Amino acid sequence: MNINALNELGKQETSLNLFSIQIEKLIIDEHAVEMLLDYVSKKSYRTIKLITDANIWNLYGQDLVKRFNQDHLLPTTIIAENKQGDVVADERAIMQALLETPNEVDVFIALGSGTIHDITRIASYKMKVPFISVPTAPSVDGFNSMGAPLIINEHKVTYQTQAPIALFAPLAWLKDAPKEMIAAGFGDMLGKITSLADWTFGHLSANEPYSEIVANMTRHALNRCLDSLPLLMSHDEKGIKILMESLVESGLAMLMLGQSHPASGGEHHLSHYWEMDFIKQNKKQVLHGTKVAIATLAIIEYYKKNMNTLIENDEMDESSQKEIEKLIAKFPDPKLLKRWIEEIGGKTSIADISVSPNLFEESLSHAHTIRNRYTMLRYINENKK
Ligand SMILES: [Zn+2]
The missing domain is CATH 3.40.50.1970 (Rossmann fold)
Incomplete structure (x- = not known):
């Protein structure tokens, strides 16, 4: 770099x-x-x-x-x-x-x-x-x-x-490094799928500051990491190097923007919500990237389920509406992501990390209040009847 x-x-x-x-x-x-x-x-x-x-x-x-x-x-x-x-x-x-x-x-x-x-x-x-x-x-x-x-x-x-x-x-x-930590790094990278989408969404619907150059850097880091999947799955040194380079590149993107928008959207807010609950309950912590991976799988499902109907009935301009529909359509199948995480040695369900169904539901309705950032998670919560 x-x-x-x-x-x-x-x-x-x-x-x-x-x-x-x-x-x-x-x-x-x-x-x-x-x-x-x-x-x-x-x-x-x-x-x-x-x-x-x-x-x-x-x-x-x-x-x-x-x-x-x-x-x-x-x-x-x-x-x-x-x-x-x-x-x-x-x-x-x-x-x-x-x-x-x-x-x-x-x-x-x-x-x-x-x-x-x-x-x-x-x-x-x-x-x-x-x-x-x-x-x-x-x-x-x-x-x-x-x-x-x-x-x-x-x-x-x-x-x-x-x-x-x-x-x-x-x-x-x-x-x-322990394989859970490598899988966590991969999970933090997977989170860029939804954080980038949330950032574009925040820009289109709430005029959040946006830089195409920074978004492209983060996208480049994510794609390099995904391209090296076979190497990562076999814990090959080249794959580990690419993963670390991707993480560093994502960090540099945040640094250039001075904010974490490109790398942290609704999936990170869910993860932070769970983390705070664990602290309040005196429960043993789970690696950040492990939580982000699980939150990414969950939030893709949640966005796919809720966004299209809300957007259709929204009074926003037509071109933004189309852009947002495209964002949702482009989300990969969470089942595929789940398989990748498992093959690298990571966890994929809330039960694996003792997030209870109650905490999970609560986080879907409240995690957007953690940060003042206009994500799809916040939009769904503010518009869903
Ligand atoms: Zn992160």
Whole structure:
């Protein structure tokens, strides 16, 4: 991915101002660790704050710290798990990261999952220093975006903070990630089918800000990921690399827009709703992408069932009506998506993740209120009699 080329492309957008990407390195490579060490030694960083979790610390963190140059100080925070054994990006974790960070910190490293990245993103932003992303699994598309979805007072709130200054993803680690995490990354990508449709819908029916360039980037990432399905199903290294590149590309699209519209629609709102309920009930968390995959299957069905009749009776202009009908007609058969997820090793039903039928029904009627975004989920709820 050529960042300069993307920034040049971004300048061609006429409908709104896109942000220029400030990430210096985007490396997904078997030699990513060496490249990270080289990158850090060329900077004048002295105090490097490492944020990780216990599992990743044991797997990779301890060895990684030993490989840094002796001039570097590497105070490490291993984010404590909650009572359910989960690492959650909540007040407790953020406070731990901040309290354990020396004031003279020069840079943070997020070593691990999406949640570790969200904690690091907000902590580094509040300390007014950059952070370096070192993902250990291709599980989510938020590593290199600006948004930090946090759980504050048991409520999911996304803060726009900062993107990493550089990303180094060691390919061998990504490939060795648990298959649920790989399937979750694929699930987060599948969610772009409905998020892109919701974004177009929001633009046509409620004039939400829209960029064809950004939408095309996200679509490109989704299509590349789908084209590599056979490789992904066999957990081939090439497939894993393409999945990670797709996730990164989707993150870059959000970064250029400065919002998550292209990558997060009704399917993400369902997923967030379930997540908040799990937190309130003290239930063990489910991977973000696992929830998004299941929510995508469900919401395609829901949109197909409800949208056409509502649109037919809507007083909107005819060309928008036709466009929206096309969006619905283009949705793939959820049964096909379900098979893909299963073959990669992911879960596909609400029962698999203990979302009760009651919670599911409730989320269909209320999840659209989580964010002020004009999705088809919101439209159905506001217009259905
Ligand atoms: Zn997502």
